Amino acid sequence: xxxxxxxxxxxxxxxxxxxxxxxxxxxxxxxxxxxxxxxxxxxxxxxxxxxxxxxxxxxxxxxxxxxxxxxxxxxxxxxxxxxxxxxxxxxxxxxxxxxxxxxxxxxxxxxxxxxxxxxxxxxxxxxxxxxxxxxxxxxxxxxxxxxxxxxxxxxxxxxxxxxxxxxxxxxxxxxxxxxxxxxxxxxxxxxxxxxxxxxxxxxxxxxxxxxxxxxxxxxxxxxxxxxxxxxxxxxxxxxxxxxxxxxxxxxxxxxxxxxxxxxxxxxxxxxxxxxxxxxxxxxxxxxxxxxxxxxxxxxxxxxxxxxxxxxxxxxxxxxxxxxxxxxxxxxxxxxxxxxxxxxxxxxxxxxxxxxxxxxxxxxxxx
Amino acid sequence: xxxxxxxxxxxxxxxxxxxxxxxxxxxxxxxxxxxxxxxxxxxxxxxxxxxxxxxxxxxxxxxxxxxxxxxxxxxxxxxxxxxxxxxxxxxxxxxxxxxxxxxxxxxxxxxxxxxxxxxxxxxxxxxxxxxxxxxxxxxxxxxxxxxxxxxxxxxxxxxxxxxxxxxxxxxxxxxxxxxxxxxxxxxxxxxxxxxxxxxxxxxxxxxxxxxxxxxxxxxxxxxxxxxxxxxxxxxxxxxxxxxxxxxxxxxxxxxxxxxxxxxxxxxxxxxxxxxxxxxxxxxxxxxxxxxxxxxxxxxxxxxxxxxxxxxxxxxxxxxxxxxxxxxxxxxxxxxxxxxxxxxxxxxxxxxxxxxxxxxxxxxxxxxxxxxxxxxxxxxxxxxxxxxxxxxxxxxxxxxxxxxxxxxxxxxxxxxxxxxxxx
Ligand SMILES: Cc1cc2nc3c(=O)[nH]c(=O)nc-3n(C[C@H](O)[C@H](O)[C@H](O)COP(=O)(O)OP(=O)(O)OC[C@H]3O[C@@H](n4cnc5c(N)ncnc54)[C@H](O)[C@@H]3O)c2cc1C
Numbered sequence: 001x002x003x004x005x006x007x008x009x010x011x012x013x014x015x016x017x018x019x020x021x022x023x024x025x026x027x028x029x030x031x032x033x034x035x036x037x038x039x040x041x042x043x044x045x046x047x048x049x050x051x052x053x054x055x056x057x058x059x060x061x062x063x064x065x066x067x068x069x070x071x072x073x074x075x076x077x078x079x080x081x082x083x084x085x086x087x088x089x090x091x092x093x094x095x096x097x098x099x100x101x102x103x104x105x106x107x108x109x110x111x112x113x114x115x116x117x118x119x120x121x122x123x124x125x126x127x128x129x130x131x132x133x134x135x136x137x138x139x140x141x142x143x144x145x146x147x148x149x150x151x152x153x154x155x156x157x158x159x160x161x162x163x164x165x166x167x168x169x170x171x172x173x174x175x176x177x178x179x180x181x182x183x184x185x186x187x188x189x190x191x192x193x194x195x196x197x198x199x200x201x202x203x204x205x206x207x208x209x210x211x212x213x214x215x216x217x218x219x220x221x222x223x224x225x226x227x228x229x230x231x232x233x234x235x236x237x238x239x240x241x242x243x244x245x246x247x248x249x250x251x252x253x254x255x256x257x258x259x260x261x262x263x264x265x266x267x268x269x270x271x272x273x274x275x276x277x278x279x280x281x282x283x284x285x286x287x288x289x290x291x292x293x294x295x296x297x298x299x300x301x302x303x304x305x306x307x308x309x310x311x312x313x314x315x316x317x318x319x320x321x322x323x324x325x326x327x328x329x330x331x332x333x334x335x336x337x338x339x340x341x342x343x344x345x346x347x348x349x350x351x352x353x354x355x356x357x358x359x360x361x362x363x364x365x366x
Numbered sequence: 367x368x369x370x371x372x373x374x375x376x377x378x379x380x381x382x383x384x385x386x387x388x389x390x391x392x393x394x395x396x397x398x399x400x401x402x403x404x405x406x407x408x409x410x411x412x413x414x415x416x417x418x419x420x421x422x423x424x425x426x427x428x429x430x431x432x433x434x435x436x437x438x439x440x441x442x443x444x445x446x447x448x449x450x451x452x453x454x455x456x457x458x459x460x461x462x463x464x465x466x467x468x469x470x471x472x473x474x475x476x477x478x479x480x481x482x483x484x485x486x487x488x489x490x491x492x493x494x495x496x497x498x499x500x501x502x503x504x505x506x507x508x509x510x511x512x513x514x515x516x517x518x519x520x521x522x523x524x525x526x527x528x529x530x531x532x533x534x535x536x537x538x539x540x541x542x543x544x545x546x547x548x549x550x551x552x553x554x555x556x557x558x559x560x561x562x563x564x565x566x567x568x569x570x571x572x573x574x575x576x577x578x579x580x581x582x583x584x585x586x587x588x589x590x591x592x593x594x595x596x597x598x599x600x601x602x603x604x605x606x607x608x609x610x611x612x613x614x615x616x617x618x619x620x621x622x623x624x625x626x627x628x629x630x631x632x633x634x635x636x637x638x639x640x641x642x643x644x645x646x647x648x649x650x651x652x653x654x655x656x657x658x659x660x661x662x663x664x665x666x667x668x669x670x671x672x673x674x675x676x677x678x679x680x681x682x683x684x685x686x687x688x689x690x691x692x693x694x695x696x697x698x699x700x701x702x703x704x705x706x707x708x709x710x711x712x713x714x715x716x717x718x719x720x721x722x723x724x725x726x727x728x729x730x731x732x733x734x735x736x737x738x739x740x741x742x743x744x745x746x747x748x749x750x751x752x753x754x755x756x757x758x759x760x761x762x763x764x765x766x767x768x769x770x771x772x773x774x775x776x777x778x779x780x781x782x783x784x785x786x787x788x
Contacts, residue, residue, distance in 0.1 A: 002706045005367035284776035288720045295699035312673040316692040
């Protein structure tokens with residue numbers, strides 16, 4: 001039966017994250033963006049909410065029933081409503097944990113999942129994106145060649161969150177022997193892994209990302225995620241797309257709420273600017289786009305949870321969100337006029353952050 | 367509750383039958399009916415009448431039973447009526463919007479009567495839609511030459527003649543969908559909005575049921591239109607038209623605005639909550655027809671639409687089609703939400719206006735784009751795409767233009783009244 005009401009548990013989770021976003025995240029988000037870092041205590045508090053352990057099934061040691069994409073997108077929207085950099089950074093362990101849950105072998109899960117149940121977040125991440133404007137997630141240039149029971153990885157990755165000092169990374173590469181994309185568990189200190197200087201980005205400045213090069217990195221065959229079966233890449237891509245699109249909804253909603261409040265306060269020509277259709281209509285359109293984007297995200301996530309192929313829905317949701325997020329954030333800046341351009345108001349940060357979605361691939365995962 | 371996009375099974379089972387009607391009854395007649403404007407789509411009407419009639423009978427009998435049994439028989443759990451109607455309208459509009467509008471039903475008139483009518487009125491006015499061999503139509507007449515978006519400007523008057531206890535109606539209504547089918551071609555009804563007290567503004571506006579055959583009521587003209595040419599859009603002149611006192615829907619009492627009540631008017635607006643998602647669904651039906659056609663033609667030419675390809679690998683056409691597809695999906699999901707909220711017994715005026723705004727705009731663009739992409743084929747009257755473009759446009763106009771629905775959304779999100787945001 002069609003319904004748009006989350007379960008009671010989901011509602012509780014949403015409320016918890018909403019409080020965290022409002023009370024803990026928002027007050028420090030500006031400063032975090034300015035100085036390019038997030039306070040440890042904020043990350044610890046966020047981790048304690050237990051979003052990731054909640055999507056690791058009990059049968060694998062976690063406290064969830066399943067890795068529900070719907071629950072994931074609900075949580076991610078609220079986190080990103082607080083701050084996008086925080087959302088991406090707090091949930092970066094999911095980049096490795098969710099693929100493990102979904103595609104890992106029993107051995108890989110037993111061995112690696114306990115890490116994610118600790119009180120502090122593990123420093124693990126995933127490397128998907130590659131440099132240059134012609135990157136295609138489904139056809140990475142980074143290669144994995146099978147040699148004497150090992151895989152040898154070569155290539156360059158870009159925008160890898162928290163790569164520096166990472167315990168291990170999940171590296172996506174083109175498996176030459178089988179003509180498919182696979183993911184490999186690579187130790188951060190393995191020979192041939194080189195983490196470059198931290199990226200300087202337009203937005204999400206409190207999220208440290210790095211270029212990573214792999215120079216003849218040799219890993220055991222047991223480091224191929226999913227063993228001989230490998231991964232279901234298109235499903236992982238879909239989960240990544242809905243995760244990012246959900247965060248886009250969070251950013252959009254944040255920008256819209258702020259613009260609405262401002263437009264009702266700010267008076268020009270003797271009346272609140274919100275009473276002018278030029279402003280009111282822009283905001284109404286934004287409200288429609290926020291809801292439309294969210295529904296597209298929910299539908300794709302729901303399909304994933306049904307075990308159906310959601311790659312089409314996820315792809316459309318992500319493309320839609322990329323555009324809509326920019327439109328809404330831009331309208332928010334426009335609503336504030338010159339004041340919107342000043343860094344004191346968060347809308348300018350949200351515009352920088354929103355522009356990122358079109359180039360974020362695989363930076364989040366539900 | 368849980369978030370779900372699963373269609374109720376009953377609806378899923380019905381849809382293929384509706385699709386068969388759309389494909390085998392509507393589509394074959396589509397072009398000819400468009401070329402021969404004002405010709406009645408009899409194949410469709412005759413096919414649908416028994417089905418619709420029996421459905422309306424069941425609904426009416428249930429209504430009557432409920433009136434007798436009081437509140438006791440209230441259904442538990444969410445219903446599926448609005449969702450079902452939404453999916454039906456989408457599918458029929460995929461077939462042909464002009465023909466779908468000729469469904470022999472009480473439609474907007476019925477919605478108003480169901481919303482505020484007494485049990486006696488429901489029986490008296492709606493029974494005709496539930497029996498007999500000949501199809502019957504209902505219509506709603508609000509718009510006037512001087513009152514379009516601003517419905518409060520209507521000038522049609524209703525004056526009580528205390529001698530005969532009749533209302534006397536005078537005025538001119540335009541753009542009344544199915545006005546001719548209701549008044550001239552069947553024993554139908556038109557719900558006419560008139561004012562009993564112009565000085566009272568909206569509070570003075572009341573809906574009256576005018577039956578076919580009422581002296582003084584004439585259909586003066588039927589518009590010739592850009593699209594939906596199979597649907598009649600009538601001008602109705604009311605000249606000293608006398609109707610029984612009991613044909614007023616809701617209370618005759620005028621509660622002044624200073625008492626902050628516009629009950630009658632609110633009743634009318636509530637029917638929009640149910641009808642706007644249907645207009646949105648209708649838009650989406652045509653939009654889907656155009657999109658499917660484009661995709662089929664592209665596939666024939668060897669161009670598939672990929673769903674996993676980055677921006678730089680898409681051709682311009684592929685990017686356009688993807689944009690069409692996601693716009694359509696966004697509009698559709700907003701529409702499903704608006705309809706489903708009603709089924710769950712929740713208010714949906716914000717969501718209904720969101721859906722209508724989005725669908726009207728998106729589908730206007732989608733169908734215009736389809737004509738462009740298809741080149742000469744898109745523009746040719748040999749094919750249906752150019753017709754779909756003309757049909758689609760109406761959805762951004764009636765039941766509140768895109769601007770008016772945007773205004774409603776804006777007021778709701780800003781917490782403004784219609785005085786504060788005009
Ligand atoms: C085919 C067809 C069928 C119809 N069927 C029916 C029917 O069955 N019953 C019925 O009662 N009516 C019906 N209508 C009438 C329809 O609802 C009106 O045409 C519509 O509401 C717009 O009114 P208008 O045409 O007078 O345009 P106007 O109200 O004059 O609007 C002109 C333009 O101004 C804009 N505008 C108006 N007010 C504002 C505002 N406050 N802020 C911003 N922009 C504004 C409008 O959006 C529009 O773009 C039908 C119309 C058509 C064409």
